[in-house]
Amino acid sequence: MSTSSSTWETQCPVIQHTTHPHDFGQGQLQRAEKRAWSVAFLTLVVMVAEVVAGLLTGSMALLADGIHMGGHAIALGLAAGAYFLARRYAQDRRLSFGSGKIKDLAAYTSALLLGVSSIWLVVESVHRLLAPEPLYAFEAMVVAIIGLVVNVASIFMLSGAHEHHHDHGHEHHHHPEADNNIKAALFHVMADAVTSVAAIAGLAAAWLWGWQWLDPAIALLAAVLIVRWSWGLLKNTGAILLDAEAPTELRERIRQRLESLPETKVLDLHLWSVGQGSWTLVASVVSHHDASPNQYKAALADMDGLHHPIIEVHLCHCCEESQA
Numbered sequence: 001m002s003t004s005s006s007t008w009e010t011q012c013p014v015i016q017h018t019t020h021p022h023d024f025g026q027g028q029l030q031r032a033e034k035r036a037w038s039v040a041f042l043t044l045v046v047m048v049a050e051v052v053a054g055l056l057t058g059s060m061a062l063l064a065d066g067i068h069m070g071g072h073a074i075a076l077g078l079a080a081g082a083y084f085l086a087r088r089y090a091q092d093r094r095l096s097f098g099s100g101k102i103k104d105l106a107a108y109t110s111a112l113l114l115g116v117s118s119i120w121l122v123v124e125s126v127h128r129l130l131a132p133e134p135l136y137a138f139e140a141m142v143v144a145i146i147g148l149v150v151n152v153a154s155i156f157m158l159s160g161a162h163e164h165h166h167d168h169g170h171e172h173h174h175h176p177e178a179d180n181n182i183k184a185a186l187f188h189v190m191a192d193a194v195t196s197v198a199a200i201a202g203l204a205a206a207w208l209w210g211w212q213w214l215d216p217a218i219a220l221l222a223a224v225l226i227v228r229w230s231w232g233l234l235k236n237t238g239a240i241l242l243d244a245e246a247p248t249e250l251r252e253r254i255r256q257r258l259e260s261l262p263e264t265k266v267l268d269l270h271l272w273s274v275g276q277g278s279w280t281l282v283a284s285v286v287s288h289h290d291a292s293p294n295q296y297k298a299a300l301a302d303m304d305g306l307h308h309p310i311i312e313v314h315l316c317h318c319c320e321e322s323q324a
Contacts, residue, residue: 032158032182033083039154039189040076043069046150053143057136067117069147072188075110079185082106086275098307100275101241103181108237110184114191115230121195121223128216137207137215141200148196154189158182180237181276187233191226198222246271246279254281257299258311263288264296267314274307281309288316 047069054063082103089099202215245251255266268284285296293311300309 033080033087035157036076036080036083036182036185039157039185040073040080042150042154043076043189043192044073046147047073050143050147053140057140057143066147067120069192072114072192075113075188076185078106078110079103079181082181097274097280098278100273100278103276104237104240104273107180107184107233108241110188111230111233111237114184114188115227115234118191118223118226118230121219121226125216125220125223129213129220132212137203137212141203141207144196144199144203148193148200151189151193151196155186155193158186158189180233180240184233184237187229191222191229194222194225195219240273243272246273250279254283254300254303254306257303258283258285258296260299261287261289261291261295264291277305279306281306282312283309284312284314286314286316290315 047066050066050069051063052066054066082105086099086102089102198218198221199215202211202218205211205214251269251271254271255269258264258266258269265286266283267286268282270282271279274280281300283296291313293313296311296313297309300306
């Protein structure tokens with residue numbers, strides 16, 4: 001009995017054609033992972049230089065920039081680690097919808113770090129405004145300029161890390177939330193760039209005109225901008241972690257695909273993100289023909305990034321009987 005069962009299981013064409021990988025598109029090594037590690041290391045080196053220089057020169061803006069870079073180095077390492085873990089556990093069946101949300105979780109954590117570091121910056125800037133300390137403006141400005149150059153280079157590196165693996169002929173879906181992990185890393189580096197510019201401006205004013213108060217004042221304004229970035233990223237990643245519905249445009253496109261089959265009406269449709277550029281679907285349709293779930297899945301087959309759709313079909317013959 002067991003031998004017979006084993007034979008038909010290996011020869012059954014339905015089983016062979018419906019077996020699919022569990023990775024939900026998260027099993028491939030991405031260039032973003034390599035670039036995140038490179039930028040994390042670069043940020044760490046500059047962070048050490050800026051913190052030391054900030055302590056030696058007495059620059060609040062430069063010290064704040066260095067401390068920020070320390071938090072950002074951790075966040076960038078977290079982003080790179082998330083890519084590795086998502087790849088490592090892509091086939092782990094304990095993760096029902098794959099490992100893609102590891103990256104969104106890392107992005108959410110990065111946003112929290114970004115927000116907390118900005119709160120610290122606000123407190124320290126206010127303190128320096130109320131109790132000024134000696135400032136070696138020129139020396140601090142030189143280090144800040146070096147930090148800015150590194151930040152700009154890092155931004156270009158991370159901006160080029162957005163990638164999509166698509167087959168020709170597939171329908172592409174580009175959404176800003178496609179890779180929140182690299183977006184979070186990019187926000188951290190952009191925050192570093194903003195604080196570097198703020199530090200340079202404040203230090204230049206202090207060096208040229210003796211306006212030492214401008215150093216912490218500009219750092220305070222930079223902190224407000226960074227908090228805004230952090231809040232936007234928290235809302236975006238939080239929605240994905242809570243399985244919020246996919247963008248309306250994509251949902252409507254799928255609805256139209258399903259209703260393209262004759263006399264079909266979509267009753268219920270749930271579409272949500274399960275990772276970078278990856279979506280999963282549960283839908284309920286009414287059909288007035290003997291349509292099978294596989295026919296509806298075939299209508300969605302060329303939509304790139306859609307994994308393991310589940311289609312529930314309710315066959316209705318009542319309308320045909322009433323017309324007869």
